Amino acid sequence: LESPQETNTKLLKICQVLDKEISYYNWTGFYFKNGDKDELVLGPYVGAITDHIIIPFGKGICGQVAVSGETFVVPDVHSQDNYLSCSIDTKAEIVVPIFKNGENIGQIDIDSHTIDPFTKEDEELLNWLCDEVAKIL
Numbered sequence: 001l002e003s004p005q006e007t008n009t010k011l012l013k014i015c016q017v018l019d020k021e022i023s024y025y026n027w028t029g030f031y032f033k034n035g036d037k038d039e040l041v042l043g044p045y046v047g048a049i050t051d052h053i054i055i056p057f058g059k060g061i062c063g064q065v066a067v068s069g070e071t072f073v074v075p076d077v078h079s080q081d082n083y084l085s086c087s088i089d090t091k092a093e094i095v096v097p098i099f100k101n102g103e104n105i106g107q108i109d110i111d112s113h114t115i116d117p118f119t120k121e122d123e124e125l126l127n128w129l130c131d132e133v134a135k136i137l
C-alpha cells in the first residue's frame with residue numbers, strides 16, 4: 001500500500017485535473033470518514049478555502065451522502081434546507097460516495113458556480129473515478 005502522503009498527492013492531482021479540464025467544476029475535493037467517528041474530514045481539494053473541515057454524518061449534502069451511500073445531485077443549492085454553504089458563488093453541487101469493500105468510506109464533492117450543470121456523463125465520470133480512487137486507498 002502507498003503512504004498516506006503519496007495517496008494525498010494523487011488525490012490532489014485528480015482535483016487539479018478536474019478543476020482545469022471541466023469549466024463548471026469550481027470546487028473539487030474529497031471528504032473521508034474520520035476513523036471510527038460518525039463524521040467526515042476534508043481531504044485534498046482545489047478551490048476556495050472552506051470552513052467545513054469536519055462534517056458530522058447527516059449534516060449538509062456531504063453528511064447526507066455519508067449516511068445514504070447514494071450520489072446526491074443538487075441542481076440548485078438554494079432549494080436545499082440541509083446544506084452547508086462553502087462559498088456564496090456556489091449554485092450547484094454533486095457528491096458521489098466512494099466505496100471500498102462495500103463500505104462507504106468517503107466521497108468526492110464538486111461545487112459549481114453554474115446552476116444545474118451536472119449531467120449523467122458527470123455522474124458516470126465521477127462514479128468511475130471513485131471506483132479507481134478506492135483501489136489506491
Ligand code: SME
Nearest residue numbers: 050060061062083084086
Ligand atoms: N456544501 C457541502 C459542504 C462542503 S463545501 O461545499 C466544500 C454540504 O452541504 O455538505
